[in-house]
Amino acid sequence: MTMKKNALKSAIAALGVSAVTLSSTAMIALAGGAVGSDKYDTSKYDPTKATIKPTVTVSTEKIDASKAGSNVTITVSVKDAEGKYGPTGLHIQWDKRLTLVKRDGDFAEKMDAGKKLSYDEEADGENGVFVTTMASDDVGRDGVLWALDFTVPADAKSGDFFPVEIAYKTSDNAKDLFTNCNQDEAGQLMQAWVFTNGIVQGGVQVGDAPITTTTTTAPATTTTTTTKATTSTTKPATTSTTTKPATTSTTTKPATTSTTKPATTTTTKPKTTAAAGKDAANTGVGGMGLAVAGLAIAVGTAFACRKKED
Secondary structure (H helix, E strand, O other): OOOOOOHHHHHHHHOOOOOOOOOOOOOOOOOOOOOOOOOOOOOOOOOOOOOOEEEEEEEEEOOOHHHOOOEEEEEEEEEEOOOOOOEEEEEEEEOOOEEEEOOOOEOOOHHHHHHEEEEEEEEOOEEEEEEEOOOOOOOOOOOOEEEEEEEEEOOOOOOOOEEEEEOOOOOOOOOOOOOOHHHHHHHHHHHHHHHOOEEEEEEEEEOOOOOOOOOOOOOOOOOOOOOOOOOOOOOOOOOOOOOOOOOOOOOOOOOOOOOOOOOOOOOOOOOOOOOOOOOOOOOOOOOOOHHHHHOOOOOOOHHOOOOOOO
């Protein structure tokens, strides 16, 4: 190590940061969504406005089922942040079925991307570690930053997956970091980006991943045919009765007059009788209508950048 680890441990202790056991997980987490992660506060710095947008990737390593029980190396690498970062603090947690194998007594080994960075680490529960870096300048590089070795269970079978994840942790006076030494706006925006959009989780895949078959059943189609009701309107029948007047004529011939007595002549005028009938009344009928590692150590802003000690 390039500096005394006790110095960094004292800095962490001065922040009053404590470790709490992380709850284990066997779930595959997506980017930035490790089990036990706290939500990153974006109320002050909008990650979409970051000009530096690094990706921190936990590798996914595949082994054959016949290699169950052997060791595998998982790496944590950085991309798109060359010379842009220095202070980092990351919680790495793994499936409790994996067994961590230390490297020269360390939980994780700092690799080439952190060559110019000072570092320290602390256990974080039974299946987690908190790793930190510091520097006097932004000399963090792209490439592999950390490497961790794990033993895969001897009874692992093809299709098993063992997650190794980065979880964002924060407390009242400290938080995880990925920023620059000045911790200026550019550094804070970069950090916001990493912990909200820039983490790709990984782990150990044994054999082939299980094939997920999705069966889609087309919904039954119901066709409803509506027949419009037809309304018929019957015009009222008109009944007309016309009775022609009957005409009756009676003619009485005049009587014959004798020479003895004067004849009495009676003349009866013909009588005419006329009768007229009335029209019958109209009738009609109308129609009808139808109607659904827990909080752990965190790096505070106080130990962001530190001069290296020989």
